Every structure is written in C-alpha cells, then in structure tokens.
Amino acid sequence: MDANDLAKRVAHEMLASEGTGPVWGIAIEEAREGYARISMTLTATMLNGHRIAHGGMVFALADTAFAYVCNGGNEKNVAAQASIVFLGSAQEGETLIAEAEEVATAGRGGVTRVAVRTTDGRAVAEFTGYSRTIGGPVVTV
Numbered sequence: 001m002d003a004n005d006l007a008k009r010v011a012h013e014m015l016a017s018e019g020t021g022p023v024w025g026i027a028i029e030e031a032r033e034g035y036a037r038i039s040m041t042l043t044a045t046m047l048n049g050h051r052i053a054h055g056g057m058v059f060a061l062a063d064t065a066f067a068y069v070c071n072g073g074n075e076k077n078v079a080a081q082a083s084i085v086f087l088g089s090a091q092e093g094e095t096l097i098a099e100a101e102e103v104a105t106a107g108r109g110g111v112t113r114v115a116v117r118t119t120d121g122r123a124v125a126e127f128t129g130y131s132r133t134i135g136g137p138v139v140t141v
Contacts, residue, residue, distance in 0.1 A: 007069075007073070010138050011028050014138065035099075035101050035102070036100045038100075039098070040098075041095045041096075042095070050089075051092070058125050059082075059125075071138045074137050076138055077110065085127075087126065088125075096124060099117070100112055111128065111129070112129045
C-alpha cells in the first residue's frame with residue numbers, strides 16, 4: 001500500500017468511527033498523503049440565530065479535514081492548537097468544501113492549512129491547525 005492509499009484508508013476509517021462526521025453528512029471527496037478535501041451540506045440545524053452557517057460548524061468541518069491530513073501517515077495525531085478566520089457566510093442548502101494541505105512538519109509537530117469555500121468558490125473561512133503526534137497507529141495495516 002503506497003502513502004496515498006494509506007492516507008485514503010485512514011481518512012475513511014476515521015470517518016466511519018466518528019459520531020459527528022456521519023451525522024453531519026460529511027463526505028470525503030479526496031484523501032491522499034498530505035491532502036484532504038471533504039464536503040458538508042448545511043442543514044437548518046447547522047445555522048446560527050442569523051440563519052447562516054454557525055461558526056462552530058464551519059470550524060468543525062475544517063477541523064475534520066485537518067484531522068484526516070495530520071493522521072494520514074497512520075500515526076496518531078491530535079490538535080495542539082487551531083485558529084480560524086471567518087471571511088464570509090453560507091446559507092442553508094449550500095455545500096461547504098474544506099480543502100486541507102499539510103504545509104510543515106518538524107519532530108512531533110505539524111501545520112495544516114484548510115480553506116473552507118462554497119461549491120462556487122466563495123471563501124467562507126481560513127483555518128490553521130497545529131498537530132502533535134501522540135504515537136501509535138490509527139488503523140491496523
């Protein structure tokens with residue numbers, strides 16, 4: 001199994017074992033070494049009092065893509081820190097795409113950037129996640 005196949009398997013097994021991703025309708029569009037693209041369609045239960053995407057839902061989508069990237073090498077990683085900048089809003093029925101790419105690793109740390117956009121390319125948020133390796137495999141190979 002090459003690195004891209006392993007990253008894809010890790011992402012799909014993580015999604016299958018989560019309680020949140022399946023409930024929210026998260027779909028993995030692509031997962032490979034150092035990269036993941038996932039999507040989620042906004043439902044009424046994902047909106048805030050202004051009837052736009054709740055920031056926590058946008059963050060959760062970005063955080064999920066981040067998790068698939070930093071665990072893609074099949075070594076357990078957790079978030080050490082994360083930040084998000086909200087750039088736009090999204091409405092019920094719109095699909096959000098989170099595109100994550102690993103930008104740096106050093107020792108047990110890593111940095112992953114995630115762009116969250118609508119399907120028509122409108123920017124919703126930019127997320128940066130800092131991971132920490134805790135060791136052990138994510139899936140049995």
